[in-house]
Amino acid sequence: xxxxxxxxxxxxxxxxxxxxxxxxxxxxxxxxxxxxxxxxxxxxxxxxxxxxxxxxxxxxxxxxxxxxxxxxxxxxxxxxxxxxxxxxxxxxxxxxxxxxxxxxxxxxxxxxxxxxxxxxxxxxxxxxxxxxxxxxxxxxxxxxxxxxxxxxxxxxxxxxxxxxxxxxxxxxxxxxxxxxxxxxxxxxxxxxxxxxxxxxxxxxxxxxxxxxxxxxxxxxxxxxxxxxxxxxxxxxxxxxxxxxxxxxxxxxxxxxxxxxxxxxxxxxxxxxxxxxxxxxxxxxxxxxxxxxxxxxxxxxxxxxxxxxxxxxxxxxxxxxxxxxxxxxxxxxxxxxxxxxxxxxxxxx
Numbered sequence: 001x002x003x004x005x006x007x008x009x010x011x012x013x014x015x016x017x018x019x020x021x022x023x024x025x026x027x028x029x030x031x032x033x034x035x036x037x038x039x040x041x042x043x044x045x046x047x048x049x050x051x052x053x054x055x056x057x058x059x060x061x062x063x064x065x066x067x068x069x070x071x072x073x074x075x076x077x078x079x080x081x082x083x084x085x086x087x088x089x090x091x092x093x094x095x096x097x098x099x100x101x102x103x104x105x106x107x108x109x110x111x112x113x114x115x116x117x118x119x120x121x122x123x124x125x126x127x128x129x130x131x132x133x134x135x136x137x138x139x140x141x142x143x144x145x146x147x148x149x150x151x152x153x154x155x156x157x158x159x160x161x162x163x164x165x166x167x168x169x170x171x172x173x174x175x176x177x178x179x180x181x182x183x184x185x186x187x188x189x190x191x192x193x194x195x196x197x198x199x200x201x202x203x204x205x206x207x208x209x210x211x212x213x214x215x216x217x218x219x220x221x222x223x224x225x226x227x228x229x230x231x232x233x234x235x236x237x238x239x240x241x242x243x244x245x246x247x248x249x250x251x252x253x254x255x256x257x258x259x260x261x262x263x264x265x266x267x268x269x270x271x272x273x274x275x276x277x278x279x280x281x282x283x284x285x286x287x288x289x290x291x292x293x294x295x296x297x298x299x300x301x302x303x304x305x306x307x308x309x310x311x312x313x314x315x316x317x318x319x320x321x322x323x324x325x326x327x328x329x330x331x332x333x334x335x336x337x338x339x340x341x342x343x344x345x346x347x348x
Contacts, residue, residue, distance in 0.1 A: 114129075
């Protein structure tokens with residue numbers, strides 16, 4: 001059987017009865033498609049030098065962001081590393097302000113001062129992407145401590161790459177989080193490579209869920225190409241945290257179709273390996289379920305695709321028409337002691 005016929009045969013196989021509702025599958029499909037197209041356009045604009053700095057795309061990993069968003073509450077807190085474009089989109093941030101941030105415009109989500117690696121949205125409780133590898137682990141745990149201190153039942157979600165688990169701060173944080181039973185869920189977005197270095201070359205413990213065992217932290221492996229699996233795992237971990245039982249570690253196995261960053265030549269992996277993961281694409285999966293259940297007509301699917309295209313186009317237009325921050329704004333939104341003599345003299 002040829003590869004083409006094999007794929008066609010695979011698509012004709014009966015799908016199992018979906019576990020979730022039409023509304024959830026349609027939202028997953030819509031949000032993941034928006035993330036995918038936003039990221040694809042971002043990559044194109046970066047190559048065109050519309051903006052500079054570092055740029056890390058989330059293409060292939062969309063199921064983690066949408067599965068987490070669908071299983072959490074709007075009052076929960078979120079923090080991640082610098083591959084941070086998808087998380088605010090999944091939480092409902094307007095992609096226009098995100099694109100404006102990439103362009104360094106004052107209408108951006110961080111007023112044009114953060115760029116690709118430092119998206120924030122206080123209204124959506126997204127406490128940011130962070131450029132220092134692993135820094136979000138203790139900081140995100142601080143969000144969980146604040147929620148427990150205030151007596152809420154909110155949960156903090158702290159996402160990291162598989163490379164960040166090598167940071168010493170993780171172990172100090174895990175110890176503290178378990179002692180205090182903090183309401184935090186640690187999400188390893190395990191895309192197999194820390195920049196260009198495979199997990200196998202950085203540790204003899206390739207099952208990263210085992211890292212939580214020495215702290216007796218509940219830990220498990222999750223299929224990161226399945227929004228259903230992500231949603232279930234997040235829901236279970238969040239329920240545990242809200243009961244006051246403390247943290248959970250999730251080793252969510254996913255894959256990025258593009259390089260670590262836009263400057264990555266990707267010589268450390270083969271095209272066959274990439275294609276093998278593309279065959280498990282979460283967007284295609286959700287669309288297959290929707291079609292199998294006849295939840296949307298071809299016209300309704302096309303309408304969603306056109307809406308996504310329009311959203312991305314309008315995001316670029318909004319960004320390009322937005323003004324740059326004025327020079328004086330470099331001194332605003334930063335910590336300073338205003339009565340310090342040198343500052344008073346400088347600002348006079």
